[in-house]
Amino acid sequence: MTGGLLDARLVVDRGAFRLDAHLRIAAGEVLALLGPNGAGKTTALRALAGLEPLTAGHVTLGERVLDRPDARVWTPPERRPIGVVFQDYLLFPHLSALDNIAFGPRRHGVDRRRARAEAGDWLARVGLAELGKRKPRQLSGGQAQRVALARALATHPELLLLDEPLAALDARTRLDTRVELQRHLAEHPGATLLVTHDPLDALVLADRLVVIEDGAVVQEGDAAAVTARPRTDYVARLVGLNLYRGNASDHGVRLADGFTLAVTDRVSGEAFVAFRPSAVAIYSDRPAGSPRNVWAATVGGIQRHGDNLRVVLHGPVEAAADVTPPAAAELGLRPGQQVWAAVKATETHAYPA
Numbered sequence: 090m091t092g093g094l095l096d097a098r099l100v101v102d103r104g105a106f107r108l109d110a111h112l113r114i115a116a117g118e119v120l121a122l123l124g125p126n127g128a129g130k131t132t133a134l135r136a137l138a139g140l141e142p143l144t145a146g147h148v149t150l151g152e153r154v155l156d157r158p159d160a161r162v163w164t165p166p167e168r169r170p171i172g173v174v175f176q177d178y179l180l181f182p183h184l185s186a187l188d189n190i191a192f193g194p195r196r197h198g199v200d201r202r203r204a205r206a207e208a209g210d211w212l213a214r215v216g217l218a219e220l221g222k223r224k225p226r227q228l229s230g231g232q233a234q235r236v237a238l239a240r241a242l243a244t245h246p247e248l249l250l251l252d253e254p255l256a257a258l259d260a261r262t263r264l265d266t267r268v269e270l271q272r273h274l275a276e277h278p279g280a281t282l283l284v285t286h287d288p289l290d291a292l293v294l295a296d297r298l299v300v301i302e303d304g305a306v307v308q309e310g311d312a313a314a315v316t317a318r319p320r321t322d323y324v325a326r327l328v329g330l331n332l333y334r335g336n337a338s339d340h341g342v343r344l345a346d347g348f349t350l351a352v353t354d355r356v357s358g359e360a361f362v363a364f365r366p367s368a369v370a371i372y373s374d375r376p377a378g379s380p381r382n383v384w385a386a387t388v389g390g391i392q393r394h395g396d397n398l399r400v401v402l403h404g405p406v407e408a409a410a411d412v413t414p415p416a417a418a419e420l421g422l423r424p425g426q427q428v429w430a431a432v433k434a435t436e437t438h439a440y441p442a
């Protein structure tokens with residue numbers, strides 16, 4: 090990352106919940122903020138926008154301090170050079186699509202004619218030149234999303250905030266809109282913060298990911314770094330890996346309940362081990378020999394997963410395994426069944442905790 094355009098430490102106390110996260114975003118960079126329900130993503134976005142008071146910390150954009158409670162600095166939302174696209178878009182229902190977009194520039198002191206001309210340009214840029222007169226209720230979800238994006242971008246914000254921008258769309262519209270959103274974000278010279286649940290949105294749209302859980306940053310980095318080395322169960326599930334933590338020695342990584350996973354990476358001390366569900370093989374009988382990790386397991390749930398079945402295995406190593414439908418049929422897989430599970434050491438990835 091080059092020089093940070095946004096530098097924010099967001100501390101927000103909300104009764105039992107405390108958000109304490111440091112976010113930095115460079116000009117032109119898209120940062121995805123990921124986390125499970127209730128992690129504090131929306132709180133962070135609202136704090137940046139000035140809709141949620143900071144208990145402590147600061148929000149700095151470029152040279153400008155927008156918020157710093159200990160210095161009694163606070164900038165109201167409408168005076169922040171920040172554009173927001175809310176999850177449900179929050180378009181003004183009584184205004185046309187064009188006037189919704191023109192509202193932004195108008196609010197920043199641009200005269201009515203110029204604001205409407207600029208709004209017309211933005212409508213064309215998001216492919217809705219013909220729909221300027223429509224009211225929000227006459228727009229599809231995808232169209233409303235584009236109007237909301239145009240409204241946010243029309244003020245040329247230094248920081249663009251997007252809260253689950255694709256969540257309200259059906260799968261097909263989501264696909265098209267994601268591609269389009271990527272194009273607009275690439276052209277946006279300011280910083281962008283994208284709040285999302287969806288790993289695909291994060292991977293496609295963001296340059297860097299920050300994962301928060303229970304109000305704190307648990308992992309950050311580019312997609313390759315985060316997906317290669319998940320550090321929490323949430324991140325592991327997000328990227329579809331089995332993840333364990335234990336103590337590494339010469340022979341492998343000893344997990345809390347005593348099972349030692351053989352690995353090929355050289356690590357020592359506290360370590361994580363990760364492997365893909367597709368690396369787990371299931372057998373009816375104990376497989377013979379070979380330098381593998383083998384353990385007795387009980388089949389838990391079985392679910393369809395793409396073209397395969399995902400099988401939850403209980404035992405000394407709780408794991409998800411992907412098997413093909415023919416293999417599952419041959420094994421006669423059903424919940425409660427006793428099986429053997431195996432993972433080659435070469436299929437594991439171990440790294441320091």
Ligand SMILES: Nc1ncnc2c1ncn2[C@@H]1O[C@H](COP(=O)(O)OP(=O)(O)OP(=O)(O)O)[C@@H](O)[C@H]1O
Nearest residue numbers: 103104106124125126127128129130131132133286
């Ligand atoms: N108005 C409120 N008053 C008190 N606590 C709140 C309020 N709104 C949210 N919270 C709490 O703040 C925490 C963070 O909520 P937040 O909405 O920021 O999470 P999130 O990561 O955006 O979750 P989601 O993915 O479900 O939208 C949660 O524990 C939530 O219960």
